[in-house]
Amino acid sequence: KQEVTQIPAALSVPEGENLVLNCSFTDSAIYNLQWFRQDPGKGLTSLLLIQSSQREQTSGRLNASLDKSSGRSTLYIAASQPGDSATYLCAVGDQAGTALIFGKGTTLSVSS
Amino acid sequence: NAGVMQNPRHLVRRRGQEARLRCSPMKGHSHVYWYRQLPEEGLKFMVYLQKENIIDESGMPKERFSAEFPKEGPSILRIQQVVRGDSAAYFCASSPPGPGYEQYFGPGTRLTVT
Numbered sequence: 001k002q003e004v005t006q007i008p009a010a011l012s013v014p015e016g017e018n019l020v021l022n023c024s025f026t027d028s029a030i031y032n033l034q035w036f037r038q039d040p041g042k043g044l045t046s047l048l049l050i051q052s053s054q055r056e057q058t059s060g061r062l063n064a065s066l067d068k069s070s071g072r073s074t075l076y077i078a079a080s081q082p083g084d085s086a087t088y089l090c091a092v093g094d095q096a097g098t099a100l101i102f103g104k105g106t107t108l109s110v111s112s
Numbered sequence: 113n114a115g116v117m118q119n120p121r122h123l124v125r126r127r128g129q130e131a132r133l134r135c136s137p138m139k140g141h142s143h144v145y146w147y148r149q150l151p152e153e154g155l156k157f158m159v160y161l162q163k164e165n166i167i168d169e170s171g172m173p174k175e176r177f178s179a180e181f182p183k184e185g186p187s188i189l190r191i192q193q194v195v196r197g198d199s200a201a202y203f204c205a206s207s208p209p210g211p212g213y214e215q216y217f218g219p220g221t222r223l224t225v226t
Contacts, residue, residue, distance in 0.1 A: 004154075031211060031212045032212050034214065034215065036217070041222075042219060042220075043203060043217045043218055043219040043220050044155075044203065044205075044217040045217075046214055046215070046216060046217070049214045051212065089154075089155070091155075093211075093212060096168075096211055098145075098160045098167065098168055098211060099145070099157035099160060099168060099170075099171065100145075100147075100155075100157060100205075100215060101157065102147075102154045102155040102156070103154060104153070104154040105154065
C-alpha cells in the first residue's frame with residue numbers, strides 16, 4: 001500500500017531564503033506526482049505536475065524534482081516571500097493514474 | 113474558464129440528517145474525484161467517477177456514503193444519517209479524459225455535524 005511522507009511537518013524561514021521541501025513515497029510504481037499549495041480554510045492550488053518519465057518541472061520560483069527509484073521528490077522554492085506561507089502538499093498518482101495519495105503536508109511560514 | 117465549483121461551501125447538519133454535496137467540474141473535464149480531509153489528517157481519496165459511471169470507489173465507506181455523476185448536472189456526494197465523525201472538508205477535483213492528467217481542485221465543502 002502506497003504511503004507518502006512529508007518532512008518537515010512545519011518550517012519557518014526569513015524572507016529571501018531558498019528552501020527545500022521533501023516528499024517520499026514507498027512504492028516507486030507511480031504514474032505521476034503533483035505538488036499543491038493549500039491556504040488555511042481554502043482549497044488546493046496545483047503548483048507542479050511531474051509525470052513518472054520526467055525528472056523535474058519548473059514554474060517561476062518553484063522547481064520540483066522526482067527520483068522514482070529512491071521514492072523521493074523535492075520542491076525547491078527560491079527567494080521565499082511572506083506570500084509563500086501556506087501548507088504544501090505532495091500527492092502521488094497511483095499506478096492507474098487515477099487516485100492521488102497525499103502526504104500530510106509541510107506548513108511553511110515565511111517572515112518579513 | 114471557470115474552475116471546479118462546489119456548493120455549498122459550508123453545510124451544517126444534525127446527527128441523523130442527510131448531507132448532499134455538489135461538484136461541477138471544469139469545462140471539458142469528464143472525470144471527477146472526491147476526497148475527504150479530516151481534522152489533523154491528510155486528504156484521502158474516496159471515489160472516482162466518469163459520466164454515469166463509478167470507476168473506483170475503493171476509498172468510500174461501505175455504508176451511508178454514495179456518489180453519482182449523471183449525464184446532465186453536477187456530481188453529487190451523498191451522506192445519509194450523518195454522524196459527528198463525518199465532520200470534515202470534502203474536496204472535489206476534475207481532470208480531462210484519460211489517466212495521469214493534472215487534477216484541479218474545487219474550494220471544498222466544510223461539513224459540520226452537530
